[in-house]
Amino acid sequence: MDEITSRENERIKKACALKQKKERQKQRKVLVEGWRLIADAAAQGLSPVQCFITPQAATHERFQGLYALGKRLSWQFFVVAPKVYDKLKETQHPQGIAAVLPYFTTALDLTERIAPQRPIVYLQSVQDPGNLGSIIRTAAAADAGAVVLSRDSVDVYNDKVLRSAMGAVFKIPLVTDVDMETLQAYCLRTHRRLTGAAASGSSSYTQLDYAQARVLAFGNEGNGLTLPFLQACAETVTIPMRPETESLNLAAAVGIVLYKAWERQGFLYE
Structure with a gap:
């Protein structure tokens, strides 16, 4: 050497x-x-x-x-x-x-071969590198198909993101710089249902039909998904909480929904 x-x-x-x-x-x-x-x-x-x-x-x-x-x-x-x-x-x-x-991120069109039962996670304007690293790690563990980020989200190559993800960045496809219009076109092309998570969601995440191919979207830590994005969603879901409690940490919310999807697919106990 x-x-x-x-x-x-x-x-x-x-x-x-x-x-x-x-x-x-x-x-x-x-x-x-x-x-x-x-x-x-x-x-x-x-x-x-x-x-x-x-x-x-x-x-x-x-x-x-x-x-x-x-x-x-x-x-x-x-x-x-x-x-x-x-x-x-x-x-x-x-x-x-x-x-x-x-660089090891991939292009959005390369994720079109991902099996439809594996949900794809979309993150809009996520800013905390520790959150993003934890989400990538959880998405890989829960057998999600990919993690896709908006253009204004934190850099996936940020040192804290990489350390928080604990090597999961190599175990799940990562796509960056995807705006709402591009995501909508992707959902139409791949027959995935765009589903937004929000405090004001119309139904509980437990009632979702996870057999349907989906893109599960989550928003900024403080503001959530933007109103135009929520209006573009085919449906919205929420995570029920006890009254007078604060909103969940973003990484925790993503984990709850992804593990429910994996459980419903029957993979959790195989």
Whole structure:
């Protein structure tokens, strides 16, 4: 493996620049940290990848397996001095391994092959990266078909999103920058019923026919789905709550509905 001892190395400079959204979009790459996320990227066959590791982390028992798989995928590995890794790291408790990955989001039309019984989640104007990461993780666990985001939602490549998702970003298709009109056309083309979740929904989420192919839409943490979006929905649903209680956390609300859909499909207890 090549060694990097200078903080001014060009590879390090380009990797550190990816901490900014504008540069991520320009390079169409993302800088990630940690064994789990990088191992999941390798397991999914992601390439090309540049992996940076400290001498101490290179002695970790997990590294030999990662290195062998990475080399089969034509990954580049670099041993970096601790002072160099200090420039790369973003986490408070770094594990000594970071990597530059290519963008892994997909196009909306590629989700048309997803089985109709698997609901697709649409998120409008979601702003909290921790919420988005939790939603992606839950959607993957509950066998949703994909997670689709509006153009003004938080960046899926935000470091906190990736860490909150715990590797689930590689286990479910992610689509970004989809506006309401594009989503409506997609639903018409794929015969999916656009269903909006709202406090003022016309019926309980428990009454929904989950055998119908659906896009389940959820809105901004503070304001929910916009009125024009709700008016465009084929139907709206709500999650019943005790009187005088605050609204549910967005990630919790998405989880409740997705697990009900999965249960109704009969997959939960197989």
